Amino acid sequence: MVNDEELIEEFGRDTTHLPNLGTILIVEDDPRMQKVLYRIFSEEQYSVLVAGDGQTALEMFRQAHPLAVVLDLILPHISGRELCNMFKQVAPETPIVILSAITDVTDKVLLLELGADDYVTKPFSPRELMARVQAAVRRRNKPAQATVYHFANCEIDFKKMTVLRDGKSVVLTAHEFKLLKFFTENVERVLTREVLLNEVWGYNFFPTTRTVDNQILKLRQKLEPDPANPRHLLTIYGAGYKFVP
Known part of the structure; x- marks a missing residue:
C-alpha cells in the first residue's frame, strides 16, 4: 500500500492545502505506474489512495468509500476481475475504470457485464484517462431517480x-x-x-x-x-x- 504522505515526500509536492474533489483509489502493482497515476490525479486536486494488491485494495475500498476506482487486472492475491465484482457487490454505485494492457474484446465485454464503468488500454493518454474517470463520476452523480x-x-x-x-x-x-x-x-x-x-x-x-x-x-x-x-x-x-x- 502506498499513501499520500509517502508519495508527497518523494515528489516534494504537498497538495493537502488545495480543494479536495474526492478520493480516487488506484489499484496497481507496478510502483512506477503507481507514481504516474498518483501524479495525474493529485495534480487535479483529488485525494489519492494506492493499493498494490487485491486484498489491500478491498480493505481500502471498504474503509475509504472512494469517489472512483482505477483498477488494473493483473494483481497479487485477488485478480482485477474478481475485485471488480467484489467492489460492485459492496458499493454498486461507485465508478470503476479498468486500466489494463489486456486488449482482448471478450475480456472487456465480460468486465463491463460485471459492472465496470469503462475500460482504458495501456499505454494510455493521461488526459483520456482523466476524462473517462470524470465522465463515470458525472454519470453516477446524475439527479437521483426513484429506486x-x-x-x-x-x-x-x-x-x-x-x-x-x-x-x-x-x-x-x-x-x-x-x-x-x-x-x-x-x-x-x-x-x-x-x-x-x-x-x-x-x-x-x-x-x-x-x-x-x-x-x-x-x-x-x-x-x-x-x-x-x-x-x-x-x-x-x-x-x-x-x-x-
Whole structure:
C-alpha cells in the first residue's frame, strides 16, 4: 500500500492545502505506474489512495468509500476481475475504470457485464484517462431517480439490485441493471447503439454494436412476456432501441 504522505515526500509536492474533489483509489502493482497515476490525479486536486494488491485494495475500498476506482487486472492475491465484482457487490454505485494492457474484446465485454464503468488500454493518454474517470463520476452523480420502478408485471429495485416478475425473483447481471436503468431514465426516447455504448458501457468506440443487441436480447428473455414479440424493449429499425413501459 502506498499513501499520500509517502508519495508527497518523494515528489516534494504537498497538495493537502488545495480543494479536495474526492478520493480516487488506484489499484496497481507496478510502483512506477503507481507514481504516474498518483501524479495525474493529485495534480487535479483529488485525494489519492494506492493499493498494490487485491486484498489491500478491498480493505481500502471498504474503509475509504472512494469517489472512483482505477483498477488494473493483473494483481497479487485477488485478480482485477474478481475485485471488480467484489467492489460492485459492496458499493454498486461507485465508478470503476479498468486500466489494463489486456486488449482482448471478450475480456472487456465480460468486465463491463460485471459492472465496470469503462475500460482504458495501456499505454494510455493521461488526459483520456482523466476524462473517462470524470465522465463515470458525472454519470453516477446524475439527479437521483426513484429506486423502485414498475412496468407491466415487473418491479425493479435499482438500489437493492433486485427484480420481481409476476412476484418471482429474476436474476440480472450488474450490467443488465445498468442498461435497464438507462432505458427507464429515457422512456420513449429512441436510443442508438452508439449512444448506449457511450452512456452505458462508457465507450466512445467499440469494435461491434452486437454487444448492445445481445444484451437487450438477454433483457427481453428475462423481462418480456413474449421475447420474440417484445412490448417494452422495442427495436426501431435503422435507428436503435426504445423503452416503452
